[in-house]
Amino acid sequence: MTGLPDHLRRATRSRSEAAEQRSRTALSGLVRNGKPINFTAVARAAGVSTDFLYRHPELRALIERHRAKGGVPAGSVPEQTAGSSTSSAVRVLSARLTQEQKARQGEVAKLRKALEVAQGENLALRRRLARYEED
Structure with a gap:
């Protein structure tokens, strides 16, 4: 090549x-x-x-x-003063994200429970079907 x-x-x-x-x-x-x-x-x-x-x-x-x-260049605004509104926005968004994560975790737990129930029903139906097919 x-x-x-x-x-x-x-x-x-x-x-x-x-x-x-x-x-x-x-x-x-x-x-x-x-x-x-x-x-x-x-x-x-x-x-x-x-x-x-x-x-x-x-x-x-x-x-x-x-x-x-x-270092912060001379004549620039210190990070804390300039970023105070940014940091409060970050805190608000962080709190909102935490709430959404908890809500999603609750939804996931419900869906897992429903999946377990459905899998249990599926297994029971398969067992019944196997009994009928043996005859």
Whole structure:
């Protein structure tokens, strides 16, 4: 089996290099604007997959280094003040999710009980049918 033709190899390399450059540009833009640095944010800004970023050791190291700094840039609003409405929304949604989970668990328990009953009836009917077929 032969490898890719040269023109396809060059095109693939070119696309990869362009994606790597977009990733570097996106990362520097996020840093410059004081945005949180993580693989998802860089991938979205660069138009690449997170898998692409994880597979490129240099990009991965850069993102991890910036993510580790994690400090709030000067002049930005502290997370607690800016995120207070977000955190209350998260609490409300969390409470709603918990209620829905409990409701679903109750429904699942009822359905399991009904299934047990149906399986029991099915078994009884099979046994009756087996007795009639033996004759």
